[in-house]
Amino acid sequence: MAPQPKLTFYTSVICPYAQRAAISLKEVGAEYEKVEIDLQNKPTWYKDVNPETKVPALTVDGYNIAESLVLVELVNDLFPEKKLLPDNALKRAQIRFFVEYWSSKVNPQQWKLLGARDDKEGRQTAYNDINAALARINELLLEQSQEGPYFLGQEYSIADINVAPFAYRLKLLVAHFFKDEVELIHFAKYPRVKEFLAGITERDSFKATIANEELFAQAYEKAIERIAAAKK
Known part of the structure; x- marks a missing residue:
């Protein structure tokens, strides 16, 4: 077995x-x-790693690579025996489509909710968009497997890795700021979606890499302040 490359992970x-x-x-x-990396006080030297100064970045044997989706697939390629992506070309395409769908249809609604903290109608619009997306996500999950807990059923993959951080943060955001409206999002309406969300956020690797809820609450409060300031 070839030796593992030297890795430095900026996060x-x-x-x-x-x-x-x-x-x-x-x-x-x-x-x-x-x-x-302190996102509010990024070190000047970090520009040498990633000129855009965003995280994450990964140095592999002296070469710097950035962008999360690229890095997740790079890790799969560096450790192909772990099979985070199946060999089947169609399955790989379905995984990438699923990740893109969540990213484009669900993730933007988090920012809409933050911006609509004092706008009930605006929040309802976001909830409606999320629910429409969840209905389609349920279909995509069922196309892969009638049972979970993961996108591919029992097989854990990049689909689960790339969605989990955002799914968790959406649920946390609603539970923290809009407690009385939690049921307006149909997380539990679709058994396959419910099982999927539980499976990806109960995985040991997820639990080992998540921050505590207090840090998230603080981050959301700062984001709300920035949004409010931008509106003035």
């Missing part, structure tokens, strides 16, 4: 994109140096 525990890469590294059992 922030609060960032969902960074958590994607962190989960993948945990899943394959990679050995790496971890460097936590």
